[in-house]
Amino acid sequence: MATRVRTEFLHAWTNYEKYAWGHDALKPLSKTPHDWYGQSLFMTPVDALDTLILMKLDDEAAKAKALIMKDLSFDRDVYVKNFEITIRLLGGLLSSYQLTNDKRLLDLADDLGNRLLPVFNSPTGLPYVYVNLKTGQVRDPKTNPAETGTLLLEFGTLSKLTAKPIYYEKAKRALVETFKRRSSIGLVGSTLNVETGAWFDPDSHISGGIDSYYEYLWKCWRLFGDKDCYEMWQASIPAINKYLAHEVGGE
Structure with missing residues (x-):
């Protein structure tokens, strides 16, 4: 199976x-080719570099890294989506640094x-959707809970590696502010206003737009040992099981 996955990845x-x-x-x-914002930020090379390294595709990894080092600049007069840039570019750069130790x-x-x-x-401390990089x-x-609450792994890791607490503090506050706005039955809504903190749509689910918010509560506790994240996770799961989960085949 691993060989097949590697072959498919190399094909792509x-x-x-x-x-x-x-x-x-x-x-x-x-x-x-397609550029998300009209000019390339090397989404694929940055996002894939850690996988290239892990799969020991050394020549491909070296070529991708050389491209990134030579031409990638974030001094761009362009609005980007914070959530996507965080999980793809920020996360990709951090994991590749941890694998290579290339400062x-x-x-x-x-x-x-x-x-x-x-x-x-x-x-409110909740993040806007778009920011101009320049x-x-x-x-x-x-915005939605996934975009406000799915930032702490990357920003927290950046704080740990740079010794700059501000990244962790900002992303954690956004996560906590999202949690604080859960309903009386313990669930977050679908879309909210970052300026007022009010829900545009209070309906809840565990699909795209919310799912990774819950995921990061658990992962941030496991990665950083943050007890607040564990307590928020523990407070959320009973409501999910009671109101959103369905049994299939007795499970």
Whole structure:
């Protein structure tokens, strides 16, 4: 199975190199490149670098890393989605640094993290959806629990590796502020306003838009030993089991 997975990954990577090298992504049907924000931030190379390293695809990893080191800059006058940039670029840079110990990757992560910090400058501490990487301007106060509560693994790791507490503090506050807005039955809603903290849509579920919020409560306790995260997880699970879970085949 591992060999098959590696083969499939290499198939995808080889075609990215052939048809979309230096761009964010490959559109597989048209075999054309795609850049998320009109200019490339190397989404695929950064997001895939740790996997290339783990799979011991050394030549491919070296080529991707060289591209990143030579051409990746976050000094761009472009609005990006904080959530996506955090889990793909910030997370990718951090994990690749931890696998290689190449401080240039950590420096890029630190620069990116600093450029993302303005998203937390709302009255509630909940992050705006978009931030301009160059100017720090933010926009779009309508968000969801996944986008407010799925940041602490990356920002917390950045704090740990750079000895800069601000990243952990900002991301944890966003997680706590999301938890504080759960309903009387213990569930968070679907969409909320970061400026007022009020729910646009109080309906709850455990699909996309909410799912990773719960996931990060557990993972942040396991990774950082943060007891607050464990207590929030413990407070959330009974409500999920009672109101959102369904038995299938007696399980």
